[in-house]
Amino acid sequence: MTQEYSVMRNNINMLGHFLGETISEAQGSDMLDLIENIRILSRNSRAGNDKARQELLAILSTISTANIIPVVRAFSQFLNLTNVAEQYQTISRHHYDEVSSTRSIASLFKRLKAQNVSKDQVIKTIENLLIELVLTAHPTEVTRRSLVHKQVEINKCLSKLEHDDLTDGERNSIERRLLQLIAQAWYTNEIRTVRPTPFDEAKWGFAVIENSLWTAVPEFLRKLNDNAKTYLGYEIPVNLMPVRFSSWMGGDRDGNPFVTAEVTRNVLYLARWKAANLFLGDIQALVDELSIAQCTPEFRAKYGNHVEPYREVMKGLRTKLNNTLAYYNDLLAGRMPHYTEEDIITRDEQLWQPLNDSYHSLLACNMKIIANGLLLDSLRRVRCFGVTLSRLDIRQESTLHTDAIAEITRYIGLGDYASWTEDDKQAFLIRELSSRRPLLPQNWIPSAKTKEILDTCKIIAQQPEGVISCYIISMARTASDVLGVHLLLKEAGVPYHLPVVPLFETLDDLDACEDVMTQLFNVGWYRGVINNKQMVMIGYSDSAKDAGMMAASWAQYRAQESLVNLCDKLGIELTLFHGRGGTIGRGGAPAHAALLSQPPRSLKNGLRVTEQGEMIRFKLGLPDVAIETLDLYASAILEANLLPPPEPKAQWREIMDQLSQSSCEMYRNVVRGNKDFVPYFRSATPEQELAKLPLGSRPAKRNPNGGVESLRAIPWIFAWMQNRLMLPAWLGAGAALRQSIERGKQEVIEEMCHHWPFFNTRIGMLEMVFSKTDIWLSEHYDQRLVKKELWHLGQSLREQLQADIHTVLELSGKGHQLMSDLPWIAESIALRNVYTDPLNLLQVELLSRLRQDPEQSNPDLEQALMITITGIAAGMRNTG
Template structure:
């Protein structure tokens, strides 16, 4: 009681994907990652130098303990130590400036590169002040700087590296063909694992100097070399997109080894599609059975759960249940293997990408899933909305912290067998209804591209990555963000509800009592219905109908009519299930906030529909002002919808 947290405690840590997430993004190269890491170090050196400037001016006292006196003969020992550290940081900043500007210079002898170099002088001063009875001074600005040093370090924040599993496979496919060993891409999983494990245990280099890899393969190798150069203080986790097999993880382990990495970088498979989520437990069980891999991870495993692509693949209900079951199984597997599991939730801002109120989302996870801590993404406009101001940031972090503590101390109930059976039925029925429209209706893709600004999104500087993984593909190749974003622009909000209503309607006929029980006793299911409430409150069939009238060819408008009728039917069904005549009646403040924003957003929709009509029907005569106005309407609607990205 009254002791406070330890000086080195960092219960909340920040990492970033910006400049490290190259999944399908040709603009994030190894050179970009290097620049981002150097810029982060430059900023950290600059900020800590400013801190030390203030501290050295204040800590002018002469009384010190033996340890501090041993390193300086100055009458002002604190000032002497801190000034020396400040000059080292300024020298480091100067060297980083030249490196960032690609003007190589000799590495200074006093380069500050490791956190230990920053912490040791600060701790020396801190302990001396404590021992000399100056606790109040020690626990003032110096303690603040120490906490920042532990929390952010000399890299400011840690960078995640993310790459598609296929890009790693391409490296070994190209290499094995060059070595005349066959084509790695054509091997089965057992052959791939045998090759990778053999090379992981070998002491000889795998990549000979005579091998000249292609440009794409060289990018992967260069990225791994940068990881090896900057080390664990600057880097967090290597995330593998579209991971599905143990070989996907072992391939990254081998690439990092060949790059000369002297540390065990955490490697997190990202299970994204419905099939990948279903196969995730088996994949991880195989991986954890490999002794050399267990040694590499030191019994700590991180797994990323994909919300965006799974929802785009199967609809929100089926995706949510697959995510829940995958997490539940992974928790059990890791407990049995005595491995500490950290689940990394790849949520976006929207309901269709796993977004929504953080507190409710965390408490709706399976029991035991928070034992290894929590990692979660905050993306796009949600960063500004949740962390743009100090008080907002404090509130957001408090919500996360309280939810994690509550989830650990008062875990949610283990679902009853009757709940599981009904949830599986809901998942199957909703997936079938979702895919019947999105995949099987031939009119859907033309309607989607006519009724939303999907085609125009790729021309606007509003995303961190290209709109599509494959520029020539259809909806299946469209990234989850523009997929969701496009439907929020015309207020149909389709990906966040399609399929759910059809499944609930079928269950209502015979399972009303179980539905009520699940809603009252199971946070997972209650959260699903709560998210639907928010979606239906934000959706507007009149605005969606106006887009159809202005933009959609007559022969396709029937599909929009059907979808709006389904939305109205699903909204009425949900109100029956929650025994209410008003959406979000229990969340009055949020309801009023949404209704207020809608008043300001509605005119933007009318303007956007007109601008889209002009852009599409007069493409050769469209002036830059029109395109600029269209961009502004898209950004304005996104801001009004809040969780839109």
């Protein structure tokens, strides 16, 4: 292992040692000895020592209830500390990652120069660059906010320890602080005692902006500007903002009855309060800094003749921001505000204009060095975050809009809209959208569900344009789904055009999306209002759950390609919105590789992508990590537009069509076609117990009485990840590849591996998934938890898994070693397995004990089970 990774190993060992000290003090040396014995047995079991494995099983199957919680907590905490050390490693001063460095903006600019790509073309592409990250509160973040804060503090300590010139006293002081933080984490309950509300989730999202992104965005732009200056002789304009944030927290009501119109309104208030608070910090610092007397005559004429003109302007802003805080404090507390909207800041321009005038006055007075400090950072924050901190997306499921309109048509005597044909629906909607009279009767009292839909539209109508970024329709299937939402927004009095975004999620919907959008674009009223701009969302989670990874990813590719071609033909600016999750089964992949595997031209209007749950923390949770993430995104988008991937050959498409069809059949034959599958799934995984884990505000099922089809994609993936079979991420894919190879297509498939980024990324992702599976552990779950008559199903799935691993290794030419080209990832997984294995074994033990008497509540066993779930999630590094 190289020097840089030995530093990381030392950090992991040091954190583990401090955890051991904490456990010894908290639980006694006997408990620490038990934990250490389990760890050593687990390590030897992993190394193939069968005697150690049997001894490990014997200890864990007879462990007392009193000892279970400290043991599961110890292994879970260690995995969290390993994650902290690994995350820190990416930004450590000792760290040099050749792979990351070749993906950076600086490296891309060098390559563009070497390939003689014209400077003008590069500059134009930079000026069109847009990275819009949409922070979502899907229940994948299993780490509590209070523990996240301690982990950030641990990172800071690791940073301080890197300095070579520390005195013994300084080093001891930092190590003492580390020990305190680890002790605080030990004495903090890992499991939330109550499920978070949507308002809590929004607070979590705003905390990420405050603690990380507020610092990271201006720093990233400074880095981008420095590279553009070095390689292109070009400086980024002050008002250019290639980074934007939106949020689903408090706006995503799809299947979440707890997100109401009132919640949305309060989250919007909170966002404005938080933005005012953050800008107040900036403005106070500028009051302290800008004591300069010299300014332009124009500045003095506009803002008055003051001895310290800039300071005077900043003080005026400070007063207004303090008023703004008081105003939204009152609204959040349900009080009548003391101030009016005249006294506060409600629009970006109110901050932007005085700051921008100050900036240009300083430049004109030859004080560029001062202008380009905090003042420039503040200007960029106004452009990126604005006075609303982030923009809010609204999302709702299509049938609820249909039901609401049907309720209206029934009441006014037009019949049942829901039962009309698509043509009749469209004709009605276009007529009403073009009409100047209202549709809603005045004294009508709608049902609670319809009232909630209408109230949400009224909240949107109360917001200035731009505060709500778009209205997303999940499970969109028809043109009337989109037109129906436009009608509801019109009836609520929304005075501007709000983008309404169809989300195509299932295999059938992805295949039909071009037809649906063609129908929409053929509607004269619709073309008239969209101003030749359209956003479409591609769903990764539900399509993979519906059809398996291989079929879903090809359907997503084809859908994007057909939409790009359609919009190009009609002169419509298309933005594709990627609903990706963290795991492979939900569209996850390293960001750079995933973006470069998109169809050509699909990123020309920028990237809009969801960042979910714990992936927000891993990729954006620390300022330095967030800067790297934004750099990777920017580099990949620019590369995809300037050095686009190849169009797939006809032969490649043909093979992908075959792989898609056969993998989908194999996947559905197991998941839908085998009568034993659902009972097997329910007993071989902790799926039923997952519902008890208070992860997010949203219920685990759309329909509490439904089967697997009603289960959300997140718990579906989460459950299979727990028992280490990772089924949704590979089922059907490897077998379809094998079938194709046996039909004589190996040479073409190998060509696809080497020359087509889309296909290469799929194979790489399969390899990553396989490296996290574990056949022995999966079999252990079956033997302890599944009825004997269902064992054959697990056995056949594991045999398929082994055959698929062999196929992928053969294709990638790596012999017998998964991830051999990324040795550190392989090493990292091996390191974690030593700590994750005991958690898996204890989870089986706990499930067995709890299921023996399901009527009997045992809070200690239930808590221990929840900790194993969060610990395994930490060990696997991506939950849902």
